Amino acid sequence: MISEVQKNASAILRVERLSMKFGGLIAINDLNFEAKRGAITALIGPNGAGKTTVFNCITGFYKPTEGMLTLTRQNGEEYLLERMSDHVITKRAKVARTFQNIRLFSGLTVLENLLVAQHNPLMLSSGFTILGLLGFPTYRKAAADAIEKARFWLEKINLVNRADDPAGDLPYGAQRRLEIARAMCTEPELLCLDEPAAGLNARESADLNKLLLDIRAETGTSILLIEHDMSVVMEISDHVVVLEYGTKISDGTPDTVKNDPKVIAAYLGVEDEEVVELIEKAEEAGVDDITAAVDLLSTEALHEIEETHPDAKPVELIPASTLVETPAAKAPSARKAPAKPASSKAGAPAKTGVIKAGATSNALAEPRGGKPDPLILIKGIGPVNERKLNEHGIFHFDQIAAWKKADVIAAEAYLAFDGRIAREDWIGQAKKLAKESQAKPAPKKTGGAK
Amino acid sequence: MAVTQTTEPDSVLAKALKEGLIAGALALGLFCLVVGFRTEQNIRNELILTHRWGLLTIFVLGAAILRFVITYTAPLRAERKKIKRAVAVAKEPSAFRRSFPKIGLGLLLLYPLLVILILSAYQGSMMGGLQASLKYVDNFGIQILIYVMLAWGLNIVVGLAGLLDLGYVAFYAVGAYSYALLSTHFGFSFWLLLPMAGIFAATWGVILGFPVLRLRGDYLAIVTLAFGEIIRLILINWTAVTKGTFGISGIAKATLFGIPFTPGPTGFAALLGLPNSGVYYKIFLYYLILGLALLTAWVTIRLRRMPIGRAWEALREDEIACRSLGINTTTTKLTAFATGAMFGGFAGSFFAARQGFVSPESFVFLESAIILAMVVLGGMGSLVGIAIAAAVMIGGTELLRELEFLKLIFGPDFTPELYRMLLFGLAMIVVMVWKPRGFAGSREPSAFLHERKMISGEFTKEGHG
Numbered sequence: 001m002i003s004e005v006q007k008n009a010s011a012i013l014r015v016e017r018l019s020m021k022f023g024g025l026i027a028i029n030d031l032n033f034e035a036k037r038g039a040i041t042a043l044i045g046p047n048g049a050g051k052t053t054v055f056n057c058i059t060g061f062y063k064p065t066e067g068m069l070t071l072t073r074q075n076g077e078e079y080l081l082e083r084m085s086d087h088v089i090t091k092r093a094k095v096a097r098t099f100q101n102i103r104l105f106s107g108l109t110v111l112e113n114l115l116v117a118q119h120n121p122l123m124l125s126s127g128f129t130i131l132g133l134l135g136f137p138t139y140r141k142a143a144a145d146a147i148e149k150a151r152f153w154l155e156k157i158n159l160v161n162r163a164d165d166p167a168g169d170l171p172y173g174a175q176r177r178l179e180i181a182r183a184m185c186t187e188p189e190l191l192c193l194d195e196p197a198a199g200l201n202a203r204e205s206a207d208l209n210k211l212l213l214d215i216r217a218e219t220g221t222s223i224l225l226i227e228h229d230m231s232v233v234m235e236i237s238d239h240v241v242v243l244e245y246g247t248k249i250s251d252g253t254p255d256t257v258k259n260d261p262k263v264i265a266a267y268l269g270v271e272d273e274e275v276v277e278l279i280e281k282a283e284e285a286g287v288d289d290i291t292a293a294v295d296l297l298s299t300e301a302l303h304e305i306e307e308t309h310p311d312a313k314p315v316e317l318i319p320a321s322t323l324v325e326t327p328a329a330k331a332p333s334a335r336k337a338p339a340k341p342a343s344s345k346a347g348a349p350a351k352t353g354v355i356k357a358g359a360t361s362n363a364l365a366e367p368r369g370g371k372p373d374p375l376i377l378i379k380g381i382g383p384v385n386e387r388k389l390n391e392h393g394i395f396h397f398d399q400i401a402a403w404k405k406a407d408v409i410a411a412e413a414y415l416a417f418d419g420r421i422a423r424e425d426w427i428g429q430a431k432k433l434a435k436e437s438q439a440k441p442a443p444k445k446t447g448g449a450k
Numbered sequence: 451m452a453v454t455q456t457t458e459p460d461s462v463l464a465k466a467l468k469e470g471l472i473a474g475a476l477a478l479g480l481f482c483l484v485v486g487f488r489t490e491q492n493i494r495n496e497l498i499l500t501h502r503w504g505l506l507t508i509f510v511l512g513a514a515i516l517r518f519v520i521t522y523t524a525p526l527r528a529e530r531k532k533i534k535r536a537v538a539v540a541k542e543p544s545a546f547r548r549s550f551p552k553i554g555l556g557l558l559l560l561y562p563l564l565v566i567l568i569l570s571a572y573q574g575s576m577m578g579g580l581q582a583s584l585k586y587v588d589n590f591g592i593q594i595l596i597y598v599m600l601a602w603g604l605n606i607v608v609g610l611a612g613l614l615d616l617g618y619v620a621f622y623a624v625g626a627y628s629y630a631l632l633s634t635h636f637g638f639s640f641w642l643l644l645p646m647a648g649i650f651a652a653t654w655g656v657i658l659g660f661p662v663l664r665l666r667g668d669y670l671a672i673v674t675l676a677f678g679e680i681i682r683l684i685l686i687n688w689t690a691v692t693k694g695t696f697g698i699s700g701i702a703k704a705t706l707f708g709i710p711f712t713p714g715p716t717g718f719a720a721l722l723g724l725p726n727s728g729v730y731y732k733i734f735l736y737y738l739i740l741g742l743a744l745l746t747a748w749v750t751i752r753l754r755r756m757p758i759g760r761a762w763e764a765l766r767e768d769e770i771a772c773r774s775l776g777i778n779t780t781t782t783k784l785t786a787f788a789t790g791a792m793f794g795g796f797a798g799s800f801f802a803a804r805q806g807f808v809s810p811e812s813f814v815f816l817e818s819a820i821i822l823a824m825v826v827l828g829g830m831g832s833l834v835g836i837a838i839a840a841a842v843m844i845g846g847t848e849l850l851r852e853l854e855f856l857k858l859i860f861g862p863d864f865t866p867e868l869y870r871m872l873l874f875g876l877a878m879i880v881v882m883v884w885k886p887r888g889f890a891g892s893r894e895p896s897a898f899l900h901e902r903k904m905i906s907g908e909f910t911k912e913g914h915g
Contacts, residue, residue: 090776105767107910109895116764117775122757129758163899168909
């Protein structure tokens with residue numbers, strides 16, 4: 001791998017065996033990748049994967065524990081970034097960056113922000129302040145040029161009209177753009193963007209895509225970006241590197257990465273052993289598309305339920321027909337969010353009178369006597385959960401009172417609660433309320449609803 | 451507010467009366483023992499209890515009336531504020547405000563002449579006017595301008611670069627002692643030692659700067675405070691060189707390019723054929739310190755438009771972003787310390803030349819605190835605001851000496867200047883409540899594309915060290 005990387009002369013940045021440890025925590029572990037000159041390279045991965053740490057190593061804010069970061073400039077000069085301090089990296093190696101949480105000079109005007117970015121050339125032309133202080137014409141000309149350059153970038157990011165306003169007064173999207181323009185004013189050869197689309201709406205991130213492609217086309221700047229917004233990553237990047245727990249798990253064009261089972265597993269969130277199994281199975285079956293992977297994962301999760309709750313009967317819990325399509329949603333042990341869309345997909349066609357998949361054992365098609373009990377009287381059940389319970393055929397206190405362990409698990413699965421039913425003693429509350437409602441048919445609404 | 455506005459005037463009066471009475475009762479309770487009684491020792495060392503009912507009455511009535519007026523006029527003021535807000539949508543700075551620096555500069559240049567003219571007319575003779583102007587030129591003019599210069603120098607460090615420096619007086623001391631020592635031992639002239647004092651102070655600024663580069667905020671403040679104390683303790687204890695607490699006396703006066711201000715035949719007065727007087731030296735010193743202060747202002751204004759000045763302000767806003775833009779924050783901080791210290795050194799050598807005597811007592815922490823208070827009260831980074839704050843704070847304490855009528859109220863043994871610190875504290879609280887960003891709460895941008903707009907203080911940061 002390393003030798004292969006070294007041969008490639010078109011790389012602007014080579015990251016070799018990069019490791020970063022904070023005490024016992026390994027943030028980056030033996031990372032190798034390269035960013036090609038003139039290309040847009042995306043660095044993606046789940047939260048906490050170490051992406052920003054990689055950026056901080058590249059831009060000199062952290063000193064890596066091990067590894068080599070080689071930057072090759074257009075003129076052939078090579079810089080070892082891990083040996084340089086942060087401001088020298090920007091000044092000599094021509095690497096500029098933006099920050100995840102915007103770091104503008106909020107009390108300076110938009111124009112001044114762009115002038116501060118041109119500090120080093122201006123410093124030279126002002127003869128390290130002395131000539132400038134005495135009013136030499138060289139500085140006056142350089143200052144005018146700097147303002148012209150700032151105007152060029154302001155036109156690019158559509159902020160010419162607000163040039164004299166304080167940067168802190170700009171709307172969020174404009175601040176993001178200004179930060180990119182400010183980084184570009186240092187004339188970088190490698191631009192590192194840390195989540196440039198975070199907090200932008202769809203239109204703004206489309207504009208951002210255009211701006212980034214524009215920057216690359218006009219200045220030939222290579223771009224390295226961290227991003228969570230897949231519309232940005234997949235649309236504009238030429239190359240994607242995927243990190244998880246500080247290790248590279250995939251590397252390639254957006255399409256290959258998108259279909260890499262390891263990446264899917266990382267984003268869906270499964271146990272490590274499961275990933276290995278998953279890959280093996282996927283290879284056996286000869287399928288590597290997303291549905292097959294999800295299928296396999298879901299089956300895994302279901303088996304797990306059977307093992308951990310032997311008294312729960314999965315056949316009762318979930319109709320067999322829905323098993324293949326939506327099982328992950330019903331599994332309390334399927335850890336992460338991506339399971340949700342699947343469940344809602346399955347839930348959508350369910351109409352009144354049709355009991356939803358995953359219903360409890362004593363579900364009813366309709367409330368007895370056409371009138372459901374006010375379930376919100378039970379502490380912990382709000383209007384939303386009441387509706388969900390109704391959709392799943394639970395209308396009466398006595399139904400909840402009669403729940404068994406398996407029912408509780410099933411109900412928790414579709415309410416997306418874990419352990420709350422037992423903790424808040426819904427069954428006990430329901431028993432009491434059921435008795436009360438028998439005594440007086442129309443219970444007064446107390447403060448039970450949350 | 452909304453409630454009081456809708457109520458009838460009668461109820462406002464009633465409410466105001468009630469609150470006034472409560473305030474009066476509170477004041478009575480608070481001051482009864484503190485002000486009302488006083489113990490004194492008589493000649494046989496016995497404690498004698500004396501009453502001061504009159505003074506107590508003044509305190510109580512003052513509190514009651516103040517509270518009454520505030521409560522009674524509250525609805526009125528709220529109304530006026532509302533109207534003002536409705537009218538002042540797009541408030542352009544008035545012509546007076548825009549040309550204030552020029553008017554102020556003109557006044558400063560003419561100040562000694564004006565004082566002499568007015569006093570001569572008052573006293574009926576030119577000579578009498580000259581002698582009487584001594585106090586106004588020296589106590590007010592020179593004293594205020596020294597502090598203006600010091601505050602402008604500290605403004606570079608605190609106001610622009612956002613580095614909280616609590617030991618600024620150390621550089622003032624370095625400047626003063628360099629002049630005092632080098633002039634008494636080697637006989638160097640003021641004009642040679644003025645730049646040297648600046649260079650020495652700047653060197654000390656860099657020496658202080660190095661260890662505090664990594665510190666921010668509170669930590670930086672503590673270390674600079676300690677630095678100021680260290681310098682003072684060295685001055686006290688290194689008796690072989692500094693003569694300790696005795697101080698150095700007999701320091702040579704400044705000369706007008708070689709012409710001394712002495713009564714002899716080669717002196718300034720004799721050369722110009724003027725009658726002998728100490729006023730000429732004071733007036734010369736006034737213009738000297740005015741020139742030095744204006745030099746500080748000019749350099750500050752020029753530097754703000756240089757890349758280094760912008761880097762200072764950027765450093766105040768966000769140090770990490772500065773580093774990401776290729777700015778060497780180490781040198782940027784050191785230049786801020788050095789430049790600020792240099793002006794402190796100039797002021798110090800001027801101080802030594804003016805007093806003819808320096809001792810460590812002039813360089814206590816209180817001086818640093820006062821200079822910092824001027825920078826904060828004036829509005830960080832604003833030269834005009836700081837000058838006003840310095841004039842108010844120093845001029846105010848000098849004026850306190852003049853307020854003889856206060857003795858009529860508070861008794862013959864009342865010395866108003868002893869309440870200086872109390873008044874400082876009150877003034878700071880009032881200004882900080884009324885204008886949290888100082889007198890001049892807005893910042894002037896160093897460059898503009900279309901038009902120069904003032905930047906409201908709510909966007910600028912105070913810096914974090």
